[in-house]
Amino acid sequence: RSAGIVGAPFSKGQSRGGVEDGPERIRAAGLQRGLQELGCAVKDYGNLTFEDMSRDEPLGLLKSVRAVGAANQKLSQAVRAVKEDGHTAVVLGGDHSLAIGSIHGHSAAVGELSVVWVDAHADINTPLTTCTGNIHGQPVSYLLHELRSKVPVLPNFSWLKPCVSAADVVFIGLRDVDPAEHYILKMLGVKTFSMSEVDQLGVARVMEETCDYLSARGKKPIHLSYDIDAIDPSVAPATGTPVVGGLTYREGVYITEHLCQTGLLSAVDLVEVNPLRGQTEEDVRSTVSTAIDLLLGCFGRVREG
Ligand SMILES: N[C@@]1(C(=O)O)CN(C[C@@H]2CCCCN2)C[C@@H]1CCC[B-](O)(O)O
Ligand SMILES: [Mn+2]
Ligand SMILES: [Mn+2]
Ligand SMILES: [Mn+2]
Numbered sequence: 282r283s284a285g286i287v288g289a290p291f292s293k294g295q296s297r298g299g300v301e302d303g304p305e306r307i308r309a310a311g312l313q314r315g316l317q318e319l320g321c322a323v324k325d326y327g328n329l330t331f332e333d334m335s336r337d338e339p340l341g342l343l344k345s346v347r348a349v350g351a352a353n354q355k356l357s358q359a360v361r362a363v364k365e366d367g368h369t370a371v372v373l374g375g376d377h378s379l380a381i382g383s384i385h386g387h388s389a390a391v392g393e394l395s396v397v398w399v400d401a402h403a404d405i406n407t408p409l410t411t412c413t414g415n416i417h418g419q420p421v422s423y424l425l426h427e428l429r430s431k432v433p434v435l436p437n438f439s440w441l442k443p444c445v446s447a448a449d450v451v452f453i454g455l456r457d458v459d460p461a462e463h464y465i466l467k468m469l470g471v472k473t474f475s476m477s478e479v480d481q482l483g484v485a486r487v488m489e490e491t492c493d494y495l496s497a498r499g500k501k502p503i504h505l506s507y508d509i510d511a512i513d514p515s516v517a518p519a520t521g522t523p524v525v526g527g528l529t530y531r532e533g534v535y536i537t538e539h540l541c542q543t544g545l546l547s548a549v550d551l552v553e554v555n556p557l558r559g560q561t562e563e564d565v566r567s568t569v570s571t572a573i574d575l576l577l578g579c580f581g582r583v584r585e586g
Contacts, residue, residue, distance in 0.1 A: 282321045282580055285368030286312070287359050288328030291352050293337075293345035294378025294417035297521045299557025304328055304373040306556050310569045312373075312576060321580045324368060329355050340435065342414035349378050349416045350437025356382030357389065357440070360548065364390030371576060374552030376417040376521065377404055380506045381441065384424050387504050387548045388444035394547065395449040395501045396424075397491065399536060400508035401524040403455055403462040403473075407431040410461035417521075417553075418459075421450070427469050447471050449498060451491045453536060454479065454511035457524045476526055484532040488539040502547035505540055505579065509553050509572055519559035519568035530571060537578030549579050 288304030308325075316323045334348040356372070360383050363370045372383045377400070388394055398404070398421065405421040406412075407428060422428045426443045447469040455475040458466070466473055472494050474487045482490070495503070510520045513527030528536075540546050551572050559565035574582070 283368045284316050284321055284323050284371050284580060285363035285366060286323065286325045286371045286373065287356070287363060288373045289352070289356055289375040289379045290328050291331055291375040291379050293348040293352065294376035295415045295521055296344070297555060297558065300374065300376050300521060300553060300555040302556050303375055303552070303554035306565070306569050307373050307551065307554065307572055310573055312573050315573055315577050316580055319577060319581050324366070326359065326363060329359055331355070339414065341408070342411055343408055343416065343435070344414045345416070346435050347437045349381075350435060350441075353379060353382030353385070354437065354440045357386035360386030361389045364548070369546060369580070370548035372548070372550040374550060374554070377506070377508050377552045378416040378420055379552060380404070380420040380550055381423050383548065383550050384504050384506070385441060385444055387502075391502045391547060393449070393501050394445070394504050395451070395495045395498070396445055397451050397453065397503060397505045397540060399453045399505070399511045401454055401457050401510045401527060402508070402522065403452060403458045403466060404508075405462045405465050406459060407465075408433060408435070410459070410465070412459060422465070425450075425469070428465070449495070449501065451494060453487060453491065454528055456526050457522075479528065479532065484535045488536060492539070492543055500545055503540060503543065503545045505537070505546060505549040507549060507551050507575055509551065509568060512571055517568040517571045518564045519555055520553045521555050521558060522553075530574075533571065534574055534578045534584070537575050538583055541579050541581055546579055549576065551576055
């Protein structure tokens with residue numbers, strides 16, 4: 282295996298400062314060494330730089346549209362290059378709006394792909410259903426063919442074309458879904474495993490059903506988009522929108538171990554680590570350490586040694 286790391290120190294998809302420090306904190310805690318100890322080759326492409334937008338007035342409710350569009354265009358090109366260099370892409374966030382560019386660039390390189398979205402939230406609001414205007418709550422709607430008519434062309438987004446089919450997406454960890462998002466998920470028949478199903482089925486069965494569901498549609502490369510807020514705040518508190526009742530550390534790692542074993546994992550985002558949202562240094566350490574262990578699980582680390 283080989284990993285191509287891209288840092289996306291981006292925060293304009295939401296309104297809390299600090300998430301732009303995620304990439305550096307994850308690197309500083311030893312991601313590269315951890316991957317190398319697994320026998321994984323690692324190329325670190327560094328952090329993308331995102332220029333400040335002077336005028337980026339809200340568009341209706343939508344905040345920082347131009348900044349989010351420009352950043353994701355850059356990220357798309359970067360992820361495409363990492364894939365064309367033959368690596369499994371590792372995108373370090375930054376807020377979850379960066380999944381727009383990450384998945385778009387991944388698809389530009391590999392064509393059709395499937396998406397496993399691990400998150401407390403569905404992030405599938407459209408520009409018209411969002412209640413907050415934060416684009417980190419909307420990335421999935423920008424990527425789905427079926428929602429093309431619901432996403433207007435926005436400034437700095439003319440480069441973006443939908444590239445994912447709703448039937449190729451699986452959500453795991455949902456526990457804070459807006460009414461409009463719930464409607465969209467039902468209308469499109471998207472496969473979801475909320476925390477209720479995680480409790481009901483257990484994580485092993487959730488992963489079995491996830492992989493059966495995805496492989497029934499052909500063995501497409503898998504894009505894992507992992508929002509650290511999927512993990513319970515008792516374990517990963519340093520994040521922008523924590524929600525109680527999340528995945529245990531063990532469940533979170535099991536998900537990545539299982540996806541690694543498919544051999545189809547082609548890109549992973551690890552987003553929403555926000556050091557400023559920890560109340561203590563231990564809060565930050567625990568959150569960052571969990572993020573690293575999730576990523577190591579993607580590259581073959583198994584707890585049996
Ligand atoms: N759906 C949301 C949106 O802003 O659109 C609203 N929600 C916060 C809201 C607080 C009050 C109770 C209902 N939830 C956050 C979510 C986005 C999370 C983005 B992610 O990347 O962290 O997943
Ligand atoms: Mn998210
Ligand atoms: Mn979330
Ligand atoms: Mn968040």
